[in-house]
Amino acid sequence: MISDRQLRILKAIINDFIDTAQPVGSRTISKKYPLGISSATIRNEMADLEELGYLQQPHTSAGRIPSDLGYRLYVDSLINPHSISVEEKELIQSLLLHKIIEATDVANQASELIANFTHLVSIVTIPQFNKCKLANLKMMKITDAKVLLILVTNTGVVKSLQLALTNTDQFILDKISDTLLNSLIGETIENIDVRSILKMKEKLQGFGNIVDYLIPILRDALKGLNETELYLKGEENLLTISEFNDSDKARQLFNFFKSEESLLELLKTVDPNRISIKIGSEIGIDVLEACSIITSSYKVDGKSDGKILVIGPKRMDYGNVISIVNYISNTLSELFSGINL
Incomplete structure (x- = not known):
């Protein structure tokens, strides 16, 4: 067991060591902290705290520093909560x-x-992106051979992925984007799979070839978003x-x-x-x-x-x-x- 007096001494030692990074002696504690006990009493209590494993003495002529056990007692029982201004x-x-x-x-x-x-x-x-819910989705043509897929989650995370898609007009990309979003909005990213995308093919009649091409690209892209x-x-x-x-x-x-x-x-x-x-x-x-x-x-x-x-x-x-x-x-x-x- 550790006494209340030893707790007060241990707290003073750790507070001082945090401030100065220097081993703490009994005279320092008696002068700086109003504990109401003599330097000799503090020295004896410090020796007992060392024997109990709460303090260490790096050199025989030096003061004491906290051990891991001392820090553990300090953070569990002795620190004062601060308030942010x-x-x-x-x-x-x-x-x-x-x-x-x-x-x-x-x-x-x-x-x-x-x-x-x-x-x-x-x-x-x-x-983690793949555990968030889809809030928005957009495909934008950036060159004749590249399309940018933008995904936005309900947490505000934005991801953009480049897709290799040639000779596709923006109005087609808008149609596919709107259909995907209407069907998938509110789904977690990790739950969007090939089957859920395939279900939309019937709503995209005339664009089936593009959807078939997009499916493996989207699958691989979504798999890579779980880091x-x-x-x-x-x-x-x-x-x-x-x-x-x-x-x-x-x-x-x-x-x-x-x-x-x-x-x-x-x-x-x-x-x-x-x-x-x-x-x-x-x-x-x-x-x-x-x-x-x-x-x-x-x-x-x-x-x-x-x-x-x-x-x-x-x-x-x-x-x-x-x-x-x-x-x-x-x-x-x-x-x-x-x-x-």
Whole structure:
């Protein structure tokens, strides 16, 4: 068991270490924090906290730093929730909602905002395209040999695909587009298959050859739309953090961030129902051993889909990061669910 006094001392040590990145001694705690106990008592309690596994002493002559176990107790029980100022809320909403019409732009801007507010690394994904519902569809002739297929989902995600289709007049493309849209609107992209398109051939009498040609092209194109799109921002912020001053550590982290496969594996760990914090070894990835990650998801039409992830040192301002992630997550949920903010 850990006493209330030890909890107060542990909280003071971690707060100080987050601010200074320096090992914390008993004299520092007694001078800076009004705990109402002597430096000697604090020193004894710190020794007990080390024995319990909540603190570490990097050098015999140095003060203490939190262990992963200490950070875990801190984030579970001791952090104070932060509140975002009205000015910050207005800035977030203005940047996310004004002059942005595509979901990709929103996700990119959201990732940029999180990186700028937290001074850490952020990742935001957009709702998986093939699980969204079709809201609009249009085929446009761009050259004599190419046609642009534009698909729009109910979440505002826009995809354009080039099709090789020669000598086709725009009015024919309009007729096919309108027929496809009238039949498929409201369907999830992943449910649009060859059979559903074939059913429309009878409504497109005279254009059967074009429809037959389009079917395999559309099938292959729609299959390729199930990849997760992610937006990574703030890698350069790590260069300003003392924990990553070591060139080898920094290089390994930057290589990790360059690997989309590695990032997608990391995103699979995001809890769809709540904000989650993993510290050091809890992440299960060697290159992130010195990091903590804070993850959340945002909802589209009531279902968790898009994901948010923040990566930084264990010595991060957890209260601030959680408040930023929560607010942006809620804003994105409302935005992608069609709520007029």
